[in-house]
Amino acid sequence: MDAFDQIANNPAAPELVGVRFRDNNNNIEEGHGEGVYREFLVSLCNEAFAAEYGMFCQTETGDVYPNPFSYETTGDPQHLRRITFLGAMVGRSLRDGVLLDVPFAPHFRNAILGRSNSINNLKSFDKQLYRHIISLRSLSEEEIEGLSLTFTYTVNVLGDVREVELLRGGRDIPVTRRNCLNYIHLVASFKLNHESARQTKAFLEGLGMIVDLSSLKLFDSNELMKLFGGDADGAIDVADWRRHTQYHSADDEESAPVHYFWQVVESMSQDERKKLLKFTTSMPRPPLLGFQFLSPPFKVHVVWGTSEERLPSASTCFSTLKLPPYKDVEAARRKIKAAIEETDEFAFS
The missing domain is CATH 3.30.2410.10 (Hect, E3 ligase catalytic domain)
Known part of the structure; x- marks a missing residue:
């Protein structure tokens, strides 16, 4: 990402408004000013938030959220700094009225607003996981015991299978009918609040360089998305x-x-x-x-x-x-x- 290499040390710099583009032959293009600056922000975010870049993932519906395995995916030791940089670029877009076509996932929006996510938010994030863990409530004690579940969650990081404890000593705590509701909520909290916590913190660090994060808390999740990207359909009057x-x-x-x-x-x-x-x-x-x-x-x-x-x-x-x-x-x-x-x-x- 050329932009990161050029301005990562000072993403709030006012001179970024004077950004210039180079063509494939490294020649500086004629354009400059607000139009080029807007194009820079829109193009940068369209590219950098794409799942192919490795810093962010997409849900089944195309909503964007931080990749909890951004380092493993990219191999980039500066992965968190890059996410911080992207947070700053989103902040600049918000401050300067540049609408982005990047649909942030509802649970990520809640994180930006400083709000915790619960089982109700899991359905929009991962329907299959939601259906799977909710189904535990309808099982008998014998059926739950037959699953041999403990208070852990298994993640697959590019073929490397890891077991994460959902609470201290979770490997030794079996899931039963009596405690399965607690297990369900812990799985949801892990996926929505904790798995991408480092990446979310890095993003908020960058966003907070440009805008007052506390002022965003005046809005709900849908209103925040409207601030970032305008009306959902972007209809032109x-x-x-x-x-x-x-x-x-x-x-x-x-x-x-x-x-x-x-x-x-x-x-x-x-x-x-x-x-x-x-x-x-x-x-x-x-x-x-x-x-x-x-x-x-x-x-x-x-x-x-x-x-x-x-x-x-x-x-x-x-x-x-x-x-x-x-x-x-x-x-x-x-x-x-x-x-x-x-x-x-x-x-x-």
């Missing part, structure tokens, strides 16, 4: 977008190309609108409280005198769409959709 759009000139606002542009946007699917927003601002989701909080404000600049055969381009640093003077709505539709589908990087003109 075209009327709100249009209402808070600026134009290069008054003539642009009333021009035919601009009217065609909004007709195209209104006919788009939500997925296409997100691609268009990302194309122009580097963020696929609107600000949490609407487009009035987008900084810099979204702007449309009709580039008069250019060929209508050109695709639109964007200056994400300034949230500006540069729109050729298309002569009809179908031409605008073809070119705009081609631009957002084919362009994965910044487009400058």
